[in-house]
Amino acid sequence: MGTDRHEEMLDELGAAIASGELAPGAVLRSEELQERYGASRTVAREVVRVLETMGLTSSRRRVGVTVREPAEWNHYDPRLIRWQLDGADRPAALRTLTELRSAVEPCAARFAAIRATPEERGRIRALAVHLQRTARARDLDAFLGHDVAFHDLLLSASRNPMFAQLSSVVAEVLAGRTGHGLMPDEPQPEAVALHVEVAEAIDLADPVRAERAMRDIVEQAREEIAAAVSSNLGD
Amino acid sequence: MGTDRHEEMLDELGAAIASGELAPGAVLRSEELQERYGASRTVAREVVRVLETMGLTSSRRRVGVTVREPAEWNHYDPRLIRWQLDGADRPAALRTLTELRSAVEPCAARFAAIRATPEERGRIRALAVHLQRTARARDLDAFLGHDVAFHDLLLSASRNPMFAQLSSVVAEVLAGRTGHGLMPDEPQPEAVALHVEVAEAIDLADPVRAERAMRDIVEQAREEIAAAVSSNLGD
């Protein structure tokens, strides 16, 4: 019985709240939760505590556990992001994340141009070259891998922990695009060229050019997603 | 004894980790934590669970509770933000938050210009007028209040929950500036004019102008903070 019932129950209950299956304002009794998820009181309590710190619920004596409004949730919690991406409203979640990405990455590119170590500059250039090669070879999987690595490295080179933490968000957005038939057979040559330009600008410590090129990249990506979401993107 | 020992212990322990007092890699035994904070086993366990979901610690059997690397922390958790702002490295925390703000707010202004309701547009304009008035009257406290309200409303009008959630971050940055002698006696007239321009642009549904004006605002603020941090900002 010592096999992490905690995470199991947290995932189920959290996903139920994130998906709206348990609507805001709904009240649960902790005893009821225990039996519904077959967990002991200890586990149930700790799960509720965690949900509480994520802002998903609030507990009051004599009342029970209340599901809070989405506006009060901690939307940057990796678990919540995952639950929303796996939930019914995946397109909306993807839109939100893409917008965040489009806001942050240009700024991150600017700081990376100023603050990256020599090693990081070299690795970013190398990844840009890999991108060119895999794009020409139409190897979409390898392209995605290098794309994720490129953006990840850039974010961490910005020397801002809050930017760096968005690496998983960017990875999710990029993977979401490739995995859902939004990508053409061959990555757009302009997008690849812009990646090379970003890499060059960072290498040459040119923050203005790095930011502008990155802005072009994310704007293009954002428009693609917005178009896909507004038409249809069931799954 | 039923007076939320949980939050008390969470705050103490979390602050100790966030401030580096408990260095990454440090190992604690949960029994030891119980007695150090005078909490019961139940409370100690739940606190550790919460810290674990925040990425501050990881627990392993036979080993204990290990403090994780800052890179693994969930830097967007409001509690962690608070602990860092209250800790020894407040200037660094303020720098990080200001950079995030400078990345997000221009983008948020753009979306607000597209998506705000008529009521929101009106209220944003009204707040800009209040800003002008209080600036001329050199009432810095009232100015700060309206400034916070202005940015808060704009962020929520962007219709992106992740942007909206940064409202407290922006409030913290703005308050941090006023509260630490960084503000001149009278708010800079250009900054006030830019706020008015943002409000106008949103009112007229002009995303490009809204974004540009907001970019000017946050860049100015960011440079101020950067200058103050690089010179001295003990407290």
Added chain:
DNA sequence: CAAACTCAAAAGTACTACTTAATCAAGAAG
């Protein structure tokens, strides 16, 4: 000397008993 084995330490899980707070309702006072 290495691989397997045993032991013990520490977190995880389960359960029970008790405490505190808050809601709701009944009853007393105005």
Added chain:
DNA sequence: CTTCTTGATTAAGTAGTACTTTTGAGTTTG
């Protein structure tokens, strides 16, 4: 008849104990 008080009840919070599982470290054995 309204309002305030008070008490009963309910459900979460806290405390503590017993038991299980994992796993690191030391020990034995081939």
